[in-house]
Amino acid sequence: MRIPDKNLAEVFDRGFTVVEGFLDKTTLSDAQDALWEIYPRPEAYFADPEAHPKFAKSQFAGLRFFPYPSWALNKVTVYPDLIDAAERFLRTTEIDCYKIELWAKYAGAIDYDQHHHRDYENHTIVVPRADQLMPQMTCFILLSDVTELDGPTKAVPLEKTRQVPIGVTQTEMGDFFEDEVSVTGPAGTILIYKTDVFHRGSNFKAPGRSRFVMPIDFKPRGWRWQGKLAWPDRTLNPGWKEAMVNMTPRQRDLFGWPPAGDPYWNAQTLSDVALRYPGIDLSPYGGQVRATAGLNPA
Incomplete structure (x- = not known):
């Protein structure tokens, strides 16, 4: 669905917005089926967690970077309504997609609780402007239902943290917990937020739960102090060629294609x-x- 203007405005005013029903049902279903080419199905994982020890190594062990073996996942990264939202949020059609990840979490694999932090520290070599010029658009697309039991992302509205200098990137554990908002919703929901928003990962509250999300980030083209991944470094990975072949010229342009x-x-x-x-x-x-x-x- 096309992101309403009021939601994009909310990102600037509140720091984040949540829109349910963003992905159409077919795109979502195809992407969910393709997850199991990369991750164990939840029932398989919980039947024998010790068979999947890598997920216990760190909170970030479930991260996988673009491209993916299946076009069903790769096409989510260039979803037309996502491109449209990025163009309107960044106020230009000259934009780069600078980071794409998949992130799987399984209850009990590790403690996923975090303190609040700002994401910009590994998205720019300087700091965001407080006047909200030159922003980056970061987002999570939920590929599974996320409830309070499923380790939702917790975000703090900007109004609660305006007194904290942007140069401060982390808080003490427990700070702002009383002000945080849980990002929950059915699969297909999108969270859009800014890199100067305090947020954190939280732990699962019930056994046998899992969470699958796709973080995707955009920036205006030409601002060389922003970024994260170098796409030429990913071109040997399975799925890259198929993705480029299947994309439209507009979609390829997001990756720097001439x-x-x-x-x-x-x-x-x-x-x-x-x-x-x-x-x-x-x-x-x-x-x-x-x-x-x-x-x-x-």
């Missing part, structure tokens, strides 16, 4: 990019046929 009309494109690059990405439609960039044209350069 746009149509860029001086990068000539006969040689069109031919060789076609070799690297079999099946890709390069006609928007000046190619006359689909990607297999480059298979016989002679």
Whole structure:
């Protein structure tokens, strides 16, 4: 669904917003099915937690970075209504998708409780502006139902923390717990928040529970002091080529793909990019046929 303007305004006023029903049912269902190519199903995990010891190594052991083996997951990262929300929030169409993760948590694997913190510390090498210019848009898409029992993210409204200098990135355990709001909702819900908002992970409150979310972040293009992942470093991972082939030119642009009309494109690059990405439609960039044209350069 298209994020209402009032919710994007709430991100600036309150620091975060929660919108249920963001993903359509088919996209959500396909993405949920694809999770089990990466993670153990909850029933399998809880049948024998000791068979999956890696989830007990740290709170972040369940993180997996883009790309993913299945297009069903990769397409969530370039969901048209997500791009639309990022363009409106950042007030420009010149935007980069600078971080994509999947995050799985299983009750009892480890203590997931955290103190409140601000995310900007590993999203920028400086600090966010207090006047809210030059923001970054960070979000969590819930791929499973999240209730109070499921270790929800806890966020603190900006009005409760305005006295804390932005240069302070962490609080003491327990600070602002009385002011925090639980981010709960059915699968398909989206949380959008700013990197200067205090928030934290919380622990599960019942056994046999699990939580699966997809964090995705955007920034205006050209602000080199912001970012997190370098996409060229991910191109050898399973799923990257399929993702690029299946994306539209607008979606590829989010990852820094050279746009149509860029001086990068000539006969040689069109031919060789076609070799690297079999099946890709390069006609928007000046190619006359689909990607297999480059298979016989002679």
